[in-house]
Amino acid sequence: MDTLKAEKRSKEVKAKKLRREGFVTGNVIGKEIETSIPVKMNKQDVERLLKTNGKGSTITLDVEGTSYNVLIKDVIYNSLKGQLEEVDFQALVSGEKVHSVAEIVLLNHEKVIGGVLEQMLEEISFRAYPDALVDKVEIDAGELHAGDAVHVKDLDIAKNPKIDILTDPETIVVRVQEVHNTSENEEETEA
Incomplete structure (x- = not known):
């Protein structure tokens, strides 16, 4: 299973600014996660991952040392700019569909x-x-x-x-x- 590194991001910093700095934004949701975790990932790492994994793929997401077994729920592109903007993840729970x-x-x-x-x-x-x-x-x-x-x-x-x-x-x-x-x-x- 492929692994992607991510960092928690502050809600005060606009996603648009992060994208200009070479990041892709996203969120991690799940039954065992109280509130969604906003994350930022290196754009090149995400693009490399998406060459072999797409929406519906299962990967390991490493958020500042904590590993989550996640499903890629959504991949959002800006069609006008032709750029990857956001990837959302769902943390998996073994006994839950x-x-x-x-x-x-x-x-x-x-x-x-x-x-x-x-x-x-x-x-x-x-x-x-x-x-x-x-x-x-x-x-x-x-x-x-x-x-x-x-x-x-x-x-x-x-x-x-x-x-x-x-x-x-x-x-x-x-x-x-x-x-x-x-x-x-x-x-x-x-x-």
């Missing part, structure tokens, strides 16, 4: 033949105990053909008894649409 999301990752999408691959869902919402958390669901699209569709209920995550799926099981995750190629001459003949 937490709400999380699993990112959908399509593999072998270039191998789909006879149709156009359409991803209808980016992530799946669920509740699980910390030891059953999943941050990614991989789908091998190379085995799909025109007319095929994969629903949430078809995925391994939905079949795991330790995970309560919150996304509708009938929701289509990915499908392959048939491509209809008709030339103008054929259309005129049909008319």
Whole structure:
């Protein structure tokens, strides 16, 4: 499990000022934490971590020597500046289910033949105990053909008894649409 170092931050110092100084702000919340802990982290460290971990990933957060097993709850970017601004965390408690999301990752999408691959869902919402958390669901699209569709209920995550799926099981995750190629001459003949 990856570790990220953080420092407690004072509420008097504005987050905007900290971002200009090269920090990413955030908060740590949890059932066993009385009030949220406002934190600041080195921007380069956070960006390095987010290359391999994203929303829904479990990491160790070291806040001035105190380690927390946390879930990355939210990652906030400023779309105008294209900059990472805030990352929020939820401290995990071993016997308590937490709400999380699993990112959908399509593999072998270039191998789909006879149709156009359409991803209808980016992530799946669920509740699980910390030891059953999943941050990614991989789908091998190379085995799909025109007319095929994969629903949430078809995925391994939905079949795991330790995970309560919150996304509708009938929701289509990915499908392959048939491509209809008709030339103008054929259309005129049909008319």
